Amino acid sequence: MDIQFLGTGAGQPSKARNVSSLALKLLDEINEVWLFDCGEGTQNRILETTIRPRKVSKIFITHLHGDHIFGLPGFLSSRAFQANEEQTDLDIYGPQGIKSFVLTSLRVSGSRLPYRIHFHEFDQDSLGKILETDKFTVYAEELDHTIFCVGYRVMQKDLEGTLDAEKLKAAGVPFGPLFGKIKNGQDVVLEDGTEIKAADYISAPRPGKIITILGDTRKTNASVRLAVNADVLVHESTYGKGDEKIARNHGHSTNMQAAQVAAEASAKRLLLNHISARFLSKDISQLKKDAASIFENVHVVKDLEEVEI
Numbered sequence: 001m002d003i004q005f006l007g008t009g010a011g012q013p014s015k016a017r018n019v020s021s022l023a024l025k026l027l028d029e030i031n032e033v034w035l036f037d038c039g040e041g042t043q044n045r046i047l048e049t050t051i052r053p054r055k056v057s058k059i060f061i062t063h064l065h066g067d068h069i070f071g072l073p074g075f076l077s078s079r080a081f082q083a084n085e086e087q088t089d090l091d092i093y094g095p096q097g098i099k100s101f102v103l104t105s106l107r108v109s110g111s112r113l114p115y116r117i118h119f120h121e122f123d124q125d126s127l128g129k130i131l132e133t134d135k136f137t138v139y140a141e142e143l144d145h146t147i148f149c150v151g152y153r154v155m156q157k158d159l160e161g162t163l164d165a166e167k168l169k170a171a172g173v174p175f176g177p178l179f180g181k182i183k184n185g186q187d188v189v190l191e192d193g194t195e196i197k198a199a200d201y202i203s204a205p206r207p208g209k210i211i212t213i214l215g216d217t218r219k220t221n222a223s224v225r226l227a228v229n230a231d232v233l234v235h236e237s238t239y240g241k242g243d244e245k246i247a248r249n250h251g252h253s254t255n256m257q258a259a260q261v262a263a264e265a266s267a268k269r270l271l272l273n274h275i276s277a278r279f280l281s282k283d284i285s286q287l288k289k290d291a292a293s294i295f296e297n298v299h300v301v302k303d304l305e306e307v308e309i
Contacts, residue, residue, distance in 0.1 A: 001026060001156075001209060001309040003232065005273065005301045006045040007037075010238045010252075011067055014277040017303050018045055019067040022234065022273070024154065024211065025051070025306075030135055032057040035075075036152065036213050042071035043078045048304055053079040054088060058131075060138070061094030062215025063149035064101065073105035080113045087115045093130055093140075095148050096121045124148065135208075141226055143217035146251035151215055153226045156208025164201050171196060209309050212267070216274065218248055219257040227265035232309055235261060236274035237300070240283070241290040255287045259294035270298040271307065 002025040009017030019039030023046075026032050033055040035042075046053060056079065062068060072092075079090070092098060099119040106113065122130060124142055127150065131138040139153040163183045165175075173179065173196060178188050182198045189195050212230040214223055216238070227233045235258035239247040247254050253261075255272055262270040272291065279287060284300050291298045301307070 001029060001211075002306050003211070003234070003271075003309065004049060004051070004306045005303060006042050006049070007039050008273050008275055008301050008303050008305075009067075010236070010274045010276045012277065013039075013041060016281065017275060017277070018042070019070075020274060021045065021068075021071065022213070023049075023051055023056070024213075026136075027055070029156070030133075031055070034154075035059045037062055037068040037215070038071040038075055039067045040070040040074075043075045045303065046075075054086070056090065057088065058091045058093065060152055060213075061092065061098050062143075062151065062213075063145060063147055064095055064097050065147065065216070068215070069098070069101060072102055073109065073111065076102065076106070076113060076117070077109075077111050080111075080115065089116045089118060091118045091120060093120045093122075093138075095150070096123050122150075139226070141222045143215055143222055144220040144251070145216045145218070149215040149217060151217065151223060151226045152213045153230070154211040154213070156210070158208050159206040161203040161205050164203065168196075168201050171201075211309060212265075216252055218251055219253055219261060223261045224265045227261060227267050230265065230267040232269050232271060232307070233262050233265065233267040234271045234273050234301075237272035237287060237291070238274055238276050240279065240287055255291040255300075256294060259291040259298060262295040262298070267295075268297065270295050272298060272300045275300065 004023045006021040007018035018041045020037040021039050021042040022036050024034040035056050127140050130140050137155045140150045143149045143151050185198045187198050210230045211232050212227040213234045237255040237258050238252035239254040241256050243254050288300050
């Protein structure tokens with residue numbers, strides 16, 4: 001499980017940072033990639049990665065500001081050009097209006113897709129659990145931006161315990177069908193009468209990962225709730241230390257406020273994203289240093305960076 005950042009800038013693209021988009025790569029878990037936001041130029045950034053557009057099965061939009069959605073028509077159209085691959089449907093989750101934006105863009109441009117898009121729109125009254133599969137659950141909660149905007153909490157369900165093969169061999173269990181029965185929790189009796197209790201050879205279930213990905217927001221309690229005990233918190237950091245007033249006026253957060261959210265939520269790791277173009281490369285280390293005074297395990301991400309979870 002990895003996160004790859006396709007765009008880490010705020011508002012408009014710069015030479016160093018494209019606008020908002022990131023890919024949650026779940027290839028080992030479910031052979032899918034989930035995209036969060038799709039700013040202008042996202043499809044170009046994908047060309048610089050190993051991501052295959054057809055693997056993108058779900059897109060989660062945080063809000064309808066252009067720097068988070070203007071890349072959708074281009075990406076959806078390019079995804080259709082993968083003629084040598086099977087055409088697969090795609091789900092888009094986002095605030096009310098995302099369906100109208102996408103369909104209008106495709107209709108006006110005369111674009112025809114060889115796959116179906118399933119839209120899942122929500123508003124302030126229809127948040128909470130927005131998706132549940134056999135391996136993942138996704139929750140959305142409203143944040144505090146200048147327009148309706150949400151954050152997402154992706155929860156991997158607990159992983160099954162692993163079979164201790166060496167211990168089984170030592171107990172005299174021959175490799176083969178009996179291993180499968182024990183792995184499935186079934187007790188077995190060997191030919192010599194030895195009873196093998198499956199529970200003695202299977203480790204306890206392992207807790208799944210929690211990934212919190214927030215849209216644009218002022219510091220708010222909703223951010224903390226979404227990030228409680230998260231393995232990774234991706235939080236915007238449009239502004240820096242001392243910029244609290246301008247951040248509030250524009251519906252954004254500073255690096256210090258992001259660090260406060262991570263600390264209050266007892267998150268394990270904080271990734272600062274959505275960086276204003278006012279910050280040059282020499283300023284990034286200071287953004288990190290200041291935030292680390294509140295929450296130590298912090299990192300300022302850059303375009304195309306891949307973070308293992």
